[in-house]
Amino acid sequence: MKTMTCNQLGGACDKKFSAETFNEIADMSKRHGMEMFQQGDEAHLEAMNKMKSLMQQPNGIQEWFESKRKEFDALPED
Numbered sequence: 001m002k003t004m005t006c007n008q009l010g011g012a013c014d015k016k017f018s019a020e021t022f023n024e025i026a027d028m029s030k031r032h033g034m035e036m037f038q039q040g041d042e043a044h045l046e047a048m049n050k051m052k053s054l055m056q057q058p059n060g061i062q063e064w065f066e067s068k069r070k071e072f073d074a075l076p077e078d
Contacts, residue, residue: 002075006032009068010051012043022072026065 002025003018005011009029013036017028036044054060 001078002072003078004029004068004072004075008071010047010064012036012041012047018078022069025072026068 001018001020003016004025005017006013006015006029009017009025011029011033015032017025017032019025019028033044033048037048051061051064054064
C-alpha cells in the first residue's frame with residue numbers, strides 16, 4: 001500500500017489517498033476532484049484548469065500521468 005496526496009497528484013489539498021496500485025489512486029483522486037468540482041471549491045477548480053491545459057498539449061496528459069506513476073512507484077510502502 002502506498003499513499004499520495006491530492007497536491008502530489010496535481011490537486012489543491014492535502015487529502016491522502018492510499019492504494020495498492022497507481023490506477024487505484026488515480027481513480028480516488030478523480031472522484032475527489034469531481035466532488036470538489038460539484039462543491040465549487042475554487043482551489044480545486046484552478047487545479048483542474050491547469051490539467052485542462054495539459055490536455056491541450058500533444059501527449060501532455062500522458063506524460064503527466066506517466067511521471068505521476070513513476071513517482072508512485074518510487075514511494076516506499078506504507
